[in-house]
Amino acid sequence: MTKALIVHIGDHTTGSARLQRCLAGGHARADEFKLFYPQVFGSELHHNRAAHALHAADPKDSETTCFKLLQPIRDGDADMAVISAEALEFADPADVRDVLESHMRWLGKQARIVAYVRPHAERFLIGYEQQLRLGLFFGDLQAFFDMTRADGRFLYHTRFERWKAVFGDRLTVRPLLPDHLVGGEMLSDFLDMVFEGRDYTLSDLPPTIERHDLAQHEIAMICALQGRLRGVMPRSAAHVLGGYASRLLTELHDDTAPGLALPPALAEQIVSTYAEDAQAMDRDFFADTPLSTALDALRHQPGSADWPDMETAAQFDPETARLVGVWADLVAEIYKDMPDKWGRHLFAPQFSFPRPPAPQTPEEMEAQRAQDAAGATGPDTDPDKGPETEAGLTPPATPAEDA
Template identity: 35%
Template sequence: MIGELILHLGDFRTGSTAIQSWLRDQGLAQGIYYPPGFNHAPLAHSLPHPDARAHHFGVMADHMAASDAPFAVISAEHFEFSDPADLAEALAAHMPRQTVRMRLISYVRPHPQSYLARFAESAKIGSFEGDLDGYLDWPQTVKRMTYAPRFERWKRVFGEAFHVRLYDRSHFVGGDVLRDFASFVTGTDPGPQTLEANPSPGLESLAYARAFHRAIGALPDEAASARWTLGRHLGRQMTALNLSQTPLQLHKTLAERLVEQFQDDAAATDAAYFDNSPLSKALAAAPAQALEAPQSLAPEDHLNPQAIEAVTLWGNMMRHALVAPGGSEIVNRLYHE
């Protein structure tokens, strides 16, 4: 029986992939049991569905009952979308006596940095086709980046067991998110760790991904998740090539819009969880740090004609695979983490 359960809730684009890779490969050496699966997104996705919830949480409980590690971690950034009350019910039903203690942790990135990272991810996987300015008009962007009410729901259900930590290298234990997370879980700094990074793509990679998804074109709804899986795999391949990248940056007008949209949320989140108002300070600093004019993400501005022809060819081929009977399921199985 495990000693303590830690639920790592995300957020998206706050080092979750690196943490999950580390837990899978090195967690047991630190006394942390990490149940099977690269991440535990199926648990988060099952919460609104009683039968699926019973299955997934029952299997997870069986895994943890067989471990005598001092700590166990369930990790999925997909909990960002979950109802805390559903999670509390699932834990009470399936893991009532398996832990001495339970804690929950969510990392939060300052709004300007989060906006850029989330846009890059959405563009990479093909879930958003618009430009950087238009991302702020996408309804789910504001909903997901309005932190205070979402975190308040978690606090209301789990009380002092729920913790929010700032995603900022200068605030991490040892300047490393892995050391910071391990220190939170175990109470001991494990020292320098090997980081398997999942960096945000730069302009050149984003241009390539946009050309790729443009070639794939519109897909039926049932193929959407396979497109996202394919986009994540494309991102991993581009990272492995270690290509030279121009960082994605805000421009001044957009930075000012972000201040207007999120300044109340930054202040409320700071007041609830942080000293010295780091979210408010990062947001207020954004316009002065921004570019004067927007950057171009058009493939034609970053790729030569031969590269565009090649990526269009591969995008067309992948479209045929994705719309073929059973094709999207095969792509998801082949390329998922």
């Protein structure tokens, strides 16, 4: 049986995708130490499907999905196994405990739970950007603040107290701040726990493919697309499309353009709303006051009095805004015409993302015209036929917030 287990439960927007790419790709290794990261849900690098299964209406579905993930861990011989599912942020800790212990007995009883949290203002701003990009929210910053304050999603202490009550000292919570992480960043910190302080090598890890600090005009482009697809494309597909567009824009990111920033009036609302929660987290989970210090610093950070406007008319000149609208309309029409053909484009393996082909040379164009005239398309070049294994793919259901 596997000797030890770490369950990574998020939070969202703390670097989970990079961690999962590292573990799924086998990029981290240590001598004479066997690390196991189960990949049992197709091309998905995370284990969020099991997290969602905890809420399944049919208990049999939940049991089947969780067994599929946990059985190879139980029957394996690794020194350490890792489960990574940021969707567990929304789970009931008692449900997680019951599933682990019912499937893995003593290993489940010893499993460690690890979570990372951003300072409140960062989590709020990154969460807003992410929800815009994924087509999950369409309002302004104030509306997002009002909604999240009402539903309490960025209040940490009560949630982690529940995890602590169930898992006790097997729970580790770290603030996502360089001074509080081994190696100054989340991946190094987590791998230090995985390898239990041993030396390890990290090789050939793909670069970050999605960023949380796109420029305002880049976010506005994605918002225009999501707004046009609202009610046309299923929410889960729009979620995937937004992530895909974000990755493409990352490769062309304009570092000189302004990103999202908190206006001073909203920053003060965030400080007053989350100060008590930050103090409670610092008192009960950290050795010093990282979250309170971050909130205090927010009061002294320079900020623009202007509220960000993600409408294309506010971000582009009239002609560019019109072209962005035409592009969004075109994407919507293509989707409506062939919704079941998008699988091979949007749900490609997460380690590589297709780029537009290089322009044809005049000679290649002439050869293509000759081929078309002869009707020699062939089965492999039928533009209306995608790979049989990918046609009609449906993306998995996603939580209210991802990444």
